Amino acid sequence: MPAPILSRRDIEFFLYEMFDVESLTTRERYQDHDRESFDAAIDIAQAIAEKYYVPIRLKVDSNQPTFDGKKVHIIPEIKEGLDAVIEAGLTAPTTDYAMGGMQLPQIAASGASAYIAAAASTSIGYLSLTHANSNLIEAYGTPEQINKWVTPQRQGRFFGTMAMTEPGAGSGLGDLTTSATKEEDGTYRVKGNKIWISGGDHDLSENIVHLVLARVKGAPKGVKGISLFIVPKYLVGDDGKIGDRNEVALAGLFHKMGGRGQTSTALSFGEQNGAEAYLVGEENKGLMYMFHMMNEARILVGTGAALTALTGFQYSLDYAKGRPQGRLLSAKDPLAPPVNIIEHPDVRRMLLTQKAYSEGAYALCLYGHQLSEDEKTAPTESERKHASTILDFLTPIIKSWPSEWGPKSNDLAIQVLGGHGYVNEHPVEMFYRDNRLNPIHEGTTGIQSLDLLCRKVPMNDFKGYQAFLAEIQLTAESVKLTESLQTYAVALQHAVDNLKEVTTSVMGASKTQNLDLVFSNSVSYLNMFGHLTIAWLWLRQAEIATKQLGKAPHSDDEKFYHGKIQAMKYFFNSELPLTYHWGNLVKNIDSASFDTHPDWL
Template identity: 35%
Template sequence: MTYTAPLKDMLFVIDELADIEHVATLPGFEDANLDTARAVLDEAARFNGEILAPLNFEGDRNPSAWSNGEVTTTPGFKEAFRQFGEGGWQGVMHPAEFGGQALPKLIATPCIEMMNAANLSFALCPLLTDGAIEALLTAGSDELKQRYLPKLIAGEWTGTMNLTEPQAGSDLALVRTRAEPQGDGTYKVSGTKIFITYGEHDMAENIVHLVLARTPSAPEGVKGISLFLVPKFMVNDDGTLGERNDVHCVSIEHKLGIKASPTAVLQFGDHGGATGYLIGEENRGLEYMFIMMNAARFGVGVQGIAVAERAYQLAVAYAKERVQSRPVDGSAKQSVTIIHHPDVRRMLATMRALTEGARALAYVAAAHSDIAHHATDADTRAQHTAIYEFLVPVVKGWSTELSIDVASLGVQVHGGMGFIEETGAAQHYRDARILTIYEGTTAIQANDLVGRKTARDGGAAAQVLLAQIDQTIAALTRHDGAPFAAMHRHLGAGRAALANVVAYVLENTKRDPNAVFAGSVPYLKLAGIVLTGWQMARALLAASEKRSEDEAFYGAKIATAYFFADHILPQAIALEASIVSAKGNESVLALSEDQF
């Protein structure tokens, strides 16, 4: 159950596909070149492999526990979190002004992948803290920033997101938590929030809750939501901790997976009201919360890649040692390890290709984010912002969907032993299952892709990506060999399928929204397949130029891309048919409510 970070693959993607040397030309990132990335990733691999990975299985067997309002985390987590903070890992991509390392998202993303692959339950705490940091950086007052950001970035305090209530899940218009102004700049917050990741724990001395609530004069619906900072312990003017605030954990959930991560029910204001501080302006809370959610959604996409990588490594190790049956081609008289069997090879190649493709897309998206935030030219920033925002729901939705498939294949490779908890394969399968649900289900990501990311800009961002895919397709024609021919054929067909669906969405979103949104998740999956296939094509081109330098590594890159072209990209055509066929969309709604 060990985890070894795929450093060589990560650095290949950072260098060849995401172009870190270009990112290093941006203001503020001058020292963040490939050598810097290699040094940071080497240290991250050591920390995650030696400290966090050994705690993963223990967290599943001995999860967080609640008693009398307090949560005790898995043995070893508290000490690991202390080392995480001291190592500076919470602050990798946050501003140096508040104690961070101010490195690009492109370098932070593989660090985040390693942490989630090593220990998904542990990594959820820093993920939510990152979201709180981003919201404060964007909308927090100078006083709130100075008081809270250094401790959050240092990993001494942690952050949470408090959106969901018993009656208000994805529909935040139903939020009922109240915030009463006190006349001194503070608010008294009261209400119940559920599904709060690391809402209570013993790993840090303070927890900074970011809470959606309504003021008494707020309009109805989502336009009346504000965002408040509610600390577990009040913070004195000198930075020391004061009295306990009126926010308490009344229970934690018992879950299918990520068991070491405490998912809390928090009660605010049972004893007079929890003191809170307005972040930004009243009634703009949803806008600020989306900053947290976008950061978290990208992070959850990376979690999908991480779990897939961990499941793949476990399956490969098992397939190389498990002896079962003679080879079907008669090449041996005795039983062989199962990696010799064609269908096991197919499963492992599928796991590998999906994981590598998703990693490449996520890292490329991270580079777009860096350019969007740091380029000196406004038009450049705007173009890369649009591309990054288009890619976020795909990275989140597609990477998490495939993580379930990859983890499931991992169980299948293990056969009956995969159903036994001791192998660890089952834990990855259970852990992966939440990823398509929290921080917005796959359907919510798909709705975002249709409405905000395709229809709203008339498909402009999609057209930019399609034009870039065309350039890659053209480059493939300049190379001979079966991998290039297969990739050219299937990426071309996939590109056409994606273009047709984008046109269909633009033409029908207003005219026939039920038809479009019935096919929204297939559209997201189609985009995921084609965009990751595009990255695999770019990897194929890059690897072919360097093959002589390292036949084993670059030859494997070429073979994986070849497999992706032949076995995964053809799925795009079927998805297109299910989306644009009028009868296909009618069939989604063909059964009446009473017929279900």
């Protein structure tokens, strides 16, 4: 039998035991749903993943999209898989029934989509970006724009992208040069070049709806002068019919180390008269609008990284259970049969580390999806605002921690397989390459760390920072009532106290010292806060597992819960102590990298 894509038991644990998704059915929007409908969505997604995506993993990885100067060529199996997802209604499972969606809670939709995301890698990115594109236009567009551009995207007829990065302006969006000129009829003409546009060109859909950042002539310099435009590949009439080709040209394809199912493109807009474009919202507010899509995409990146780590863990675990090799040190008989490699302590160490990283990362992402759900549908305004405050604060961590530690998990999966790990007859080396893109996607780790330390922590008089730490404190106080977990609850509280001390110190230093120096260890701060967050989530899992073990579950569940507790112990013993080292670098304003002269490198 092939290795499982994911652990279904683990998904059920997160959805129903840890995050209590069933409780959402008491909210008016979800009264039609119950556990049976949630499980049915997962069943459908698992079936699609196993039928359409697992069999083509190697083919997708070995056959990158090509461009012959006129047309992009993509293996046909990718479209077959996307069509199956669209036909199943999983294109936008959280969308209203009226728009063709399943109207699932966001966290339930994430659980339902997990199998497809794990099996398809970036091949499913065409639909993920389309969903995020539609959400943005729904939030800020006119009714006419929603009807013309969102409806066909929800139906799977049009796909969507976001086009921000330029050859001369990567993460520094304030320097973008793409221009927009207003016409007498209220439309605009956009001219400029964009790069790294995922899904920027293909023939997988009838049309492609680009959301493009550009500067209207005469607008203020920097980020305050950026506007957002809908720029379709093909123009669309008021009757909804596809018209002429717009001035959106594919300048070339990039070929990445992983994630090869989705085109990565360089696009040229308006090489002659300008590409016809339609303003979203108001001029000069484009970056604010785009952050609606970017923040959603950041959570998707973190979720994808976690799922890629999880599927690598499942594959290496399955391999280790069935691969005989060597004997234990304690074995004295050289003629004794070899043991399966999972019996070797170091292999179990690598598997347990993967479990701690990957399941911890996925718990973090689901927590983010839960916050996003509560932000929209929690019963009271105060609950919605509280969820929004924490989600805004945590987004850099949700994006970055899985993206950094997910590839480390995949690296260990390769090591578990030994020589079989780095050949493409096994997919673990592909998982690593796919996942290695995520620390760069949607803002590098360095950028996310500066966002966290310089902006999110002090924002609104430290409101998000304090609200989240209060959540951790509540868990620690609750867990201290369980005798077997008291030591870990106290360890978590000590780590929080250390984080507070580091934060106070660095914020004080920022008022009197060179900011570039003070914040030069921001990645260490992000690592510290991320590890603390994962420790908190593992303690929550261990608390649930301990209570369930007290109810004498059947043997399979007993093993499952012991696994949760053991992974928590590993993380607290081997990973949480690292937060003190990172904290010292930040608090003491270690200047080793800052003082390094470029000529010394």
